[in-house]
Amino acid sequence: MFEEAQYFAPVESRSDGSVVVELAASHPGFADPVYRERRNAIAGLAVNHRRGEPIPAAEYTEREHGIWSLVTKELAIKHAIYATAEYRHGAARLGLPEDRIPQLEEVSRLLEPLTGFRYLPAAGLVPLRDFYGVLADGYFHSTQYIRHHSVPFYTPEPDVIHEVIGHANALASDRYAALYHLAGEAARRVESDEALEFVSKIFWFTLEFGVMAEKGELMAYGAGILSSYGEIEEFRGMDIRPLDLGAMGTTHYDITKYQDVLFRADSLEHLEDVVGDFWATCDDDTIAKLAHSST
Ligand SMILES: [Fe+2]
Numbered sequence: 001m002f003e004e005a006q007y008f009a010p011v012e013s014r015s016d017g018s019v020v021v022e023l024a025a026s027h028p029g030f031a032d033p034v035y036r037e038r039r040n041a042i043a044g045l046a047v048n049h050r051r052g053e054p055i056p057a058a059e060y061t062e063r064e065h066g067i068w069s070l071v072t073k074e075l076a077i078k079h080a081i082y083a084t085a086e087y088r089h090g091a092a093r094l095g096l097p098e099d100r101i102p103q104l105e106e107v108s109r110l111l112e113p114l115t116g117f118r119y120l121p122a123a124g125l126v127p128l129r130d131f132y133g134v135l136a137d138g139y140f141h142s143t144q145y146i147r148h149h150s151v152p153f154y155t156p157e158p159d160v161i162h163e164v165i166g167h168a169n170a171l172a173s174d175r176y177a178a179l180y181h182l183a184g185e186a187a188r189r190v191e192s193d194e195a196l197e198f199v200s201k202i203f204w205f206t207l208e209f210g211v212m213a214e215k216g217e218l219m220a221y222g223a224g225i226l227s228s229y230g231e232i233e234e235f236r237g238m239d240i241r242p243l244d245l246g247a248m249g250t251t252h253y254d255i256t257k258y259q260d261v262l263f264r265a266d267s268l269e270h271l272e273d274v275v276g277d278f279w280a281t282c283d284d285d286t287i288a289k290l291a292h293s294s295t
Pocket residue numbers: 001158162163166167208223224
C-alpha cells in the first residue's frame with residue numbers, strides 16, 4: 001500500500017514460474033531458509049490468484065500459529081484500554097480465532113455478512129490506484145505471511161497480524177467500513193497522481209494511524225497503531241494535532257519509525273463529517289486548493 005510499499009519486500013516472478021520474495025539483509029527472517037521458502041510459496045498464492053476465485057490456504061507452522069495466539073492475547077489486553085468503542089464493537093462482531101492464524105478466505109466469510117467487505121491476497125506492494133480503488137468494490141488487499149518467529153512483537157513490513165487484527169476488526173464496523181468505502185470512491189474519482197497521493201495520506205493519518213477523543217481519553221482506531229504491540233503504548237505521548245485535511249494530506253511521514261505526528265478527531269461523527277465528506281466529494285481541484293492552502 002502506497003508509501004507503506006517502501007518497506008514491502010520486493011516480489012519477483014521468474015520465467016520458470018517461481019515466485020521469489022527478496023528479503024532485505026536486515027529482515028529477521030533473512031538467514032532462515034525454511035521461512036524464506038514459505039514466504040515464496042505464500043507470495044506465489046497471491047500472484048496466481050484471480051479475483052472471484054477462493055483464496056488458496058497458506059501453510060503455517062505450529063510455531064506461527066503460536067505467534068498469532070500470543071500477539072492476539074497481548075493486543076486484546078491493550079485494545080481494552082486503548083481502542084475506540086467502535087473498533088471493539090467490530091472485533092466482537094467479527095470473532096476472529098484466537099488460537100490460530102485465520103485463512104484470508106475465512107476472514108472474508110466472517111466479514112462479508114457484516115459489511116460486505118472481502119479480502120484479496122497481496123504478494124507485496126499493490127499499486128496505489130488498485131489498492132485504494134478496490135475498496136469501492138468492497139475488497140481489501142492483504143498480505144498473507146506472518147512475521148518471523150524470532151521477533152513475535154515486531155515486523156518490518158505489514159503482515160497478516162496487521163492486515164487482519166488491525167484492518168478486519170475495523171472493517172467489521174459499519175461506520176468504519178463506510179469510510180474505507182468512501183476512500184475507495186475518492187481514489188477512483190481523482191485523476192492526477194498528486195491528488196491520489198493526497199487521498200492516500202488522509203487514509204494514512206486516519207484509518208492507518210488515526211486517534212480519537214472518547215470519554216475524555218485519547219483512543220486509537222487506526223490499524224497501524226492497533227496491530228502494533230509497541231506503538232499502542234506510545235501513541236498518547238506523540239505530537240497530537242487537530243483533524244485537518246490540508247495538514248494530513250501534505251504532512252510527510254516516515255514509515256520505518258513509530259508515527260510521531262498523529263491527528264485527533266473529536267469523535268467518530270467528527271471523523272465522518274470531515275474525512276467522510278471529503279472522500280465523498282473531493283476531486284483534483286478541491287485537493288489542489290487544500291494542498292495549496294496548507295503550504
Ligand atoms: Fe495497513
